[in-house]
Amino acid sequence: MTRLGFVLTALLAVAGVMGPAPVAAQDDVAGVTGAGEGIFSTGATFNGVTLRRLELGHGLFIARDGSAMGQFHAVLRGTSLLGQARDVIVEGKVTGGSVAGNGGVTFSGTATVNMGDGTPPVPGVPFAATVSTNSLALILNATALPTATVSAGSITIE
Amino acid sequence: MKRRLFLLPAVRVLAVASLGFVGVGVRDAAAAILVVAQDGMATATNCNATNPTPYTTIGAAVTASGSGDTIVVCPGLYAEQVTIIKTLTLLGAKAGVDARTRAFVPADESIIDHPCGPVQIEADNVVLNGFTVQGSTLPDPCFLAGIWSNPDFSGTQGGHQILNNIVQNNISGIELDSTCVNPTLVQFNLIQNNNNPGPGSGNGIQTNFSLCNATIDSNKFSGHLSTSMLLVAGQSNLAISNNELVGGTPERIFLANTTASSITGNVSIGSTSSGTIRLFSGNSSVTISGNSLLNGMRGIRVNDLDPLTAGGNSGIQAHFNCIQGNSLAGLEVAAGDHTGILNAENNWWGSATGPTNPGNPGGTGDAIIAPDNNVDFIPFLTSCPAFTPGKVTGGGQVSVLGGKASFGFNAKQGSGAGSGHLNYMNHVTGAHLDCTVTAITEFTATTAKFSGTCSPNSSATNFMASVEDHGEPGKGNDKFMITYGLTTEGGTLISGNIQIHK
Secondary structure (H helix, E strand, O other): OOOHHHHHHHHHHHHHHHHHOOOHHHHHHEEEEEEEEEEEEEOOOEEOOOEEEEEEEEEEEEEEOEEEEEEEEEEEEEEOOOEEEEEEEEEEEEEEEEEOOOOEEEEEEEEEEEOOOOOOEEEEEEEEEEOOOOOEEEEOEEEEEEEEEEEEEEEEOO | OOOOOOOHHHHHHEEEEEEEOOOOOEOOOOOOEEEEEOOEEOOOOOOOOOOOEOOOHHHHHHHOOOOEEEEEEEOEEEEEOOOEOOOOOEEEOOOOOOOOOOOOOHOOOOOEEEOOOOOOOOOOOOEEEEEEEEEEEOOOOOEEEEEEEEEHHHOOOOOOOEEEEEEOOOOOEEEEEOOOOOOEEEEEEEEEOOOOOOOOOOOEEEEOOOOEHHHHHOOOEEOOOEEEEEEOOOOEEEEEEOOOEEEOOOEEEEEOEEEEEEEEEOOEOOOOOOOOOEEEEOOEEEEEEEEEOOOOOOEEEEEOOOOOOOOOEOOOOEEEEEEEEOEEEEEEEEOEEEOOOOOOOEEOOOOOOOOEEOEOOOEEEEEOOOOOOEEEOOOOOOOOOOOOOOOEEEEEEEEOOOOEEEEEEEEEOOOOOOEEEEEEEEOOOOOOEEEEEEEEEEEEEEEEEEEEEEEOOOOOOEEEEEOOOOOOOOOOOOOEEEEEOOOOEEEEEEEEEEEEEE
């Protein structure tokens, strides 16, 4: 091999090493999944809807650099000011996350929120969720909801 | 009775249109279309129509038909024995709809249910497409199978096409026999729980006569207590491909007396049988390639326990299979049961070090047990060709019978079979899954299939999920289907999203 050929080969080899890592090669610090139901303590409200329960479903990976990928989904179930049943649907894309010292995790991103009142869904709503294996605390558009306790199903943090 | 809105699957409309249908029971020179509806009102393209049809049973339409005709069967429970003695195309309510992934809603199905055997095929080139076939419970002289065929018995040549059917809760699922003259096809069927007591109980597909020139492709087998396919009567020119064998029961492919055949692209995770692909005796020139044989007892077993026929296998080859996590062996060839070298080059044995075998010092993968030292396994693969680096995540809800269910999962694949977690809850039944992902068996830009084992507090011991990512939004586009225990449910997302990250 010529010297130039050697140099090119070496550069290509280095580029191969230094190039973008495959997705699966990223160093995840946590995987979070959940599906089930939760109960809000009294006094939980969001945009005039009194919340009683929620249905949750989420799956995501949190990387060591604080980025995250995955989905967060919640149906916040309650009643409107007029006493009508109302489901607020939150469909979130998770983009960041971290692991807390107590074993819980926090993840965040933006969500599309459908108030369930006939108005168009609102995209780009910031959210953050802190979860443990038996609870979920949601901050939605700067409104911090009371922590919901998981009453059925499960949340897994690995 | 209130009639249900029933939209004909496109395949039925196309099939009917191609035959130049002009009215119920109208026969042209080539073929006629006969319509069966239990309330006596329907057309070939609309089961809600008020046009009268003279056929309220399938048997009546078969009797009135001529060879080459098509019989369209509207949804309903047809408690009758359908014996097909002419070349006919029978289109159920779910013709053209893949039975492996459709939700089983009895009111939407054309269900043939009979204890003495629901369907007997006794003519050439019969097509049975889009039915549920169930309820075989009675022993001889009944037919013992949901769908029964035997060309030798009827003096015909076979060539049937069994497509898009749910075959369930029979003694055995399909008695599949055919001569070599006409190609036989079994495809896109869900064959499950055929365990009623009787001869042949617990087998999804079996042969008792002979089978030749047949393709068994892209079917799903689940819940059988004996085998997925018990093909032992004498077979040749078989293609067994792309079938899914759901774990947790002894789902397996069992061959004896089979020549010039292939077993390709099948997926089994967690079979409890003694060998996921089991070659008994009398097999020759059988190629096993591209299969994923994961987490069972033995991936491939060549072992004839019958002393009268021992040693009858030869020319078996196995290549490019992903064999991993099998507790006893990836491949076992019993002493004296394969003549000559069994070529097993270029397989993945669950470790880059290769299989555990005295001929491969340092190998830590699934074992190759061959007392006759007659397996050629070098070179071996250092990764599974089916393993594609990437991740898939999802969270949302799907409709289930009577309400909805929530899911959340993450799964990834690198150099191993797969890892991750899945949580699921059916808000109607309360069924709940808390499961570890142990294998991703399909991973494309838009689809993924993964499976695993569940914690003791779950409603099942294992699961298999199939997801689709069709961009944004996930609602109305992406799909989530799950099988756990004997339940399969899910479909298009009603909210949430699924993303494949590759």
